[in-house]
Amino acid sequence: MIRTRLYRDAVDGHEEVPTDQIADAIEPKQALLWVDCVEPTEAELDSLTTQLQVSPLATEDLHHGGQRTKLEHYRGHFHVAVHDCSLVEDRLVTREIDIVFGDGWVLSVRQPSDDPDDRAPFAIEPAVRRFELERTTEQAKDEGFLIWALLDVVVDRYFDVADRFDDRLDEVEEVVFSADKGDDIPKEMFDLRRGMVHFRRAVAPLREVLAALLRREADCLGDAALVHLQDVYDHVLRVTDWIETQRDLLTGLLEADLAVVSNRLNQVMKRMTSWGAILLGSTLIAGIYGMNFTHMPELDWVWGYPLALASMLALTVFLYTWFKRRDWL
Amino acid sequence: MIRTRLYRDAVDGHEEVPTDQIADAIEPKQALLWVDCVEPTEAELDSLTTQLQVSPLATEDLHHGGQRTKLEHYRGHFHVAVHDCSLVEDRLVTREIDIVFGDGWVLSVRQPSDDPDDRAPFAIEPAVRRFELERTTEQAKDEGFLIWALLDVVVDRYFDVADRFDDRLDEVEEVVFSADKGDDIPKEMFDLRRGMVHFRRAVAPLREVLAALLRREADCLGDAALVHLQDVYDHVLRVTDWIETQRDLLTGLLEADLAVVSNRLNQVMKRMTSWGAILLGSTLIAGIYGMNFTHMPELDWVWGYPLALASMLALTVFLYTWFKRRDWL
Amino acid sequence: MIRTRLYRDAVDGHEEVPTDQIADAIEPKQALLWVDCVEPTEAELDSLTTQLQVSPLATEDLHHGGQRTKLEHYRGHFHVAVHDCSLVEDRLVTREIDIVFGDGWVLSVRQPSDDPDDRAPFAIEPAVRRFELERTTEQAKDEGFLIWALLDVVVDRYFDVADRFDDRLDEVEEVVFSADKGDDIPKEMFDLRRGMVHFRRAVAPLREVLAALLRREADCLGDAALVHLQDVYDHVLRVTDWIETQRDLLTGLLEADLAVVSNRLNQVMKRMTSWGAILLGSTLIAGIYGMNFTHMPELDWVWGYPLALASMLALTVFLYTWFKRRDWL
Amino acid sequence: MIRTRLYRDAVDGHEEVPTDQIADAIEPKQALLWVDCVEPTEAELDSLTTQLQVSPLATEDLHHGGQRTKLEHYRGHFHVAVHDCSLVEDRLVTREIDIVFGDGWVLSVRQPSDDPDDRAPFAIEPAVRRFELERTTEQAKDEGFLIWALLDVVVDRYFDVADRFDDRLDEVEEVVFSADKGDDIPKEMFDLRRGMVHFRRAVAPLREVLAALLRREADCLGDAALVHLQDVYDHVLRVTDWIETQRDLLTGLLEADLAVVSNRLNQVMKRMTSWGAILLGSTLIAGIYGMNFTHMPELDWVWGYPLALASMLALTVFLYTWFKRRDWL
């Protein structure tokens, strides 16, 4: 699906351009042309990149997807690859967005999601709304604002993901330190860790991308757009900071979990020793009076049997309180 | 709550300025205008930032709070975000302070605390006193001294927090190596670690902020103020150094705790083995004389029963001393 | 085995050159001479390097192999050593390729594999095809395209290796968290780790090599070739990123495995304690009624024996449900 | 206690200067004035710093002590803070020395030790001797030699501390790998670690301090003195190198200790299992012949009892050798 939007300066709203005439529609000083594709056919994409004079290497990247988060410079145009992230049942789902832009035009290719159950690409509508709103209020003409709108929506969603990681960490923490410890804590921690590792790989390189844009490596972006991108940069720094904290805490939880399990093992062994001693003690008394010696005066006592039972009870009570006092039971 | 203070050069004390006339009150060479807000309404804050010509992006940060510790440059003004830290029942409570300053004016917004039980923001009085004292003695006119006063108070409080962490570390250490080990050591260590991680995140970026100010990135700060900020910088370095040491020691304690628990488990298992052998040995003797063979001469001995008991006792004493000598009991 | 290929500009295909006339065949502006050797004799190699005026130190490297992945500068020529990697039954097999190139010529020496069962060197055909295809379509004349073709094939194969590591990680993960845990998990993890360590050592330095080439350290490489090498560079970055992620996950798995094993030990100990208590409890009852006291009224009851058995059963059921409810069984 | 020493060029020995006339005694080209204080009163220190025109911020540092190891630049003078280290009963004791110097003068303030049992500050005599010796033989006139003498003595003592750490590491290693493992290994390792962490914090920043001096940041230090300081720098590098090695080894020891304890637990459990099986096996035989069946032919055999005992013995010997052979006993 290919959708073109031509934003003319000083004109509200946009008009569509036939996909085979986009080369003619580019007028850097007077309009911004945005071509947005979802799952284009190879031929469509090749037609677009040929018209926009996109480098063959960048074209190949657009075809295949699976790019790192990155900024690549080509002659007269740039390629930014970012990943939208979301958590679906605690699994990180990423949706790659490849943005190629030059003076007066932007080509965005939204790759399908890596979630096998829902291949839908990144939903573009919030970015469109954000861009068009900014355009009306600020007369933001250049493509910098479009790029800002896309990145801002993506980065805002990172906060949701980080929030969800925080919730999961709290849940895991509660279970780790609670008495009735579930056995799947290691699995949950590993899943969390995997999610964080992949999340970090998607987010962290965005710092470099934005820093490069802020250093004015792409001179088609205007000053006003850069100020907005500065804000996105600050958000990315906050998210990466947050992730680092979460990783630290996850490591801490893991170590705490090992310590808790060790403590519990100690506790179990102490109980086992205590109960073993109590039961074996009584069994020994029973064994003694089960001996068949001819001369065992106690055996003939009238109170012999009750006394034996009483001595077992006394031993049990004694050992029980003794172990209890030493915190073994 | 908004409070304005206009400090005229060569005049002791300050006067108030109506909040809708602050734009006119700014006279960089002759006075310093300080506007301090606590939980301003959106309208109030917008009015202030419009009059002070604060960038919309900075204004948005002031509205929302939740900023990293950072220094941001805007055209003609700067935004410094710092976090006051304190420990409430061993939980780290932070209070964000956003300071925006330009030539001749300072706008401070004190965000509410992140402690759900006490939302009070950072108490400004100590900083006011420190600034006004310096002003009388040194005729420190520029806003650098006000920023110094704020940061100095905040950083001084960091030392209290680090001190408290030291106390907690000592307590944990004592329990780890004491005989009657509490079971909540892992939880306490994790809480300590979380506190330290958050504390570090609040403190460490302040180095960059101060280093940037000391590099004269904000040229409205005078030389005398920079010398004072150098001192704050040195304190921040000391605190961060201290935190690193504490993290090292906490890691060391955690490892020591695991080793101690392992040693104890060994000890428990040895005791269990020892007592098990002692009790089972006597039980075996009792079992032997409980056999029903027709021809068991011992059963008919007069001293058979006492001898059996004696052999049990002898075995017990022998095994006990044997295990004792090998340090298993 | 030595094979020479002389690619004349504007001429399709290549011609062979006798190995003792290669010095005369070099015409930088009009042709590209490629000499490819597999296990050359010492004399052959010396003859080649003498004709090509290769530095004695580089020649020694070509003789011995076993080089790090590296780029070395000599007067007027360069030495690039790369390693082709593949996984043979989960063991990393590397095949070193030494590429020496100067203006108008390339000398490639393919060292034997380090797999004792299959010493065959890197298969050159895919690189030849890739180069000759590029040559027809792009009239790529200079040696940069040949080097690109070689490196591109090698790096493409890195993705296969990384893919295989991902599969292995998934397999190990499944076993770690499954109930019937195999005992050779530590061994498999260590093998994976070793493979990754060696793979990383082979791949990571390639970043530096390519970055140096892209910085135009070798000025005999043309612009078009550099654009292609940029693409290889991007692939190398992706592979190294991927390896880092895998290392992170492997570490996470290892920690998870330790936690899982600890949990299981706890579980085993709890079961042992539970069953021990159940069996010892019944044994104690049997022991009590095995005592030989004269006055034990129960012994003479008609229902004494069934009652004793019933009490054992009751104790067993009670303890069983009690332990079951507390999740010890 | 304040002691002044005025070293005139070309004059052996030194003369004293009244503490209220030190400002007049400074003659950069012809003499070196050294003022050394131990626990000065506030008034004394203020008098000194006023006469020497020391910055108020540096003065405050001198009053309070507790500085990091650092070099601070002020207008026309410098502040170097170093820490003398020693081990008192395996606890690291540090003694801060604050050295402020300008052209022609040195002010040293020796802060009290942090050892609660012995508050004596750093002993200055060895440094005095070293300086005066150098002065006679080399006609070393400038303050660089005095600073060198102080730092050299301090750094030489670092080697003693590192030596002692080596000894402690050897002792701990011996216990870790010996059969009769003491239970306080974790405590000793943690104490060692704490000592090393603090030692490292004291020593490591000295590299930066000396590197800054060697970069001629303090131009009042002459060339000859710098050559001597280069030597101290080399010693500091050696000590820091040494500490890193020790930290590595301590970590290695800790991991080895955990492995040793785990091995021992395995050993204990195997013994417990073995002895349990042996004792329970014999008990079972005794139990069988303790059954009260009417028809048990063995019970009436004359050799029944001895045979039962013999079978117990045989079982014991068999199991014992069996377990012994499998290394469980």
Add this chain to the structure above:
Amino acid sequence: MIRTRLYRDAVDGHEEVPTDQIADAIEPKQALLWVDCVEPTEAELDSLTTQLQVSPLATEDLHHGGQRTKLEHYRGHFHVAVHDCSLVEDRLVTREIDIVFGDGWVLSVRQPSDDPDDRAPFAIEPAVRRFELERTTEQAKDEGFLIWALLDVVVDRYFDVADRFDDRLDEVEEVVFSADKGDDIPKEMFDLRRGMVHFRRAVAPLREVLAALLRREADCLGDAALVHLQDVYDHVLRVTDWIETQRDLLTGLLEADLAVVSNRLNQVMKRMTSWGAILLGSTLIAGIYGMNFTHMPELDWVWGYPLALASMLALTVFLYTWFKRRDWL
């Protein structure tokens, strides 16, 4: 022992120079003077350094030995300290070589080994042969070739040490994953680690030393010598790379060992539980029929005793297969 060798340009072989006339023998353009000492007396060494005008600080280093691997610049001469390494019964033995060189002369001091059983210093003959061979074939006149010869021999021996570490790692790996695990694995790993730590400390700084020489910091070294040193540099990079790999693998082995021991403990506990249940079950049956109830019909059955034994056997077989199937035995 002091030995002088004067290599005159264009003259094969060398002549000796009396040790008190070496100052006169230095002719930078026409000859190379090499003075090699082993355990010189203080007087001899002082005489040499005085004649060669070596800096007193360098002289002190030569006297004491115990230097880090380093390069130090003095006026007109340089001091390189390197360490020859070898493994004697798996203990790393280092032999320090101090090389001081200026224009036209080289002074090498070979310090005694740190092996208490064999104090012999580094054997110089291989380096002499390598230098004299190079000299004949290449007319290598300057001291660069002598330094190259010394370093090349030292670095070549590093490969032997690394090879030996590889062998040891393989041995340890085999034991870790074999069934009959020796108890001294932790000790061997720690010894390996210590060896590697010390080896790395000796080797790693050589990179900096060689990089400094290659940056032409010592301009008395000619171009041809630098090309040879480049080769040594490459070897050092290979060795350090190798050590890093070995450290990684050792860490991996250690973690694997902990996992293996944990697995084994689990296995032991499962066996213990299984056998305990089997033995206690039979004991319980024996105990039941050992009760003295008057009314126990089984006791009077003719087949009672065999049935009891059979039920014990049946229980044993049942539990054994049950545990076997669940992999507890």
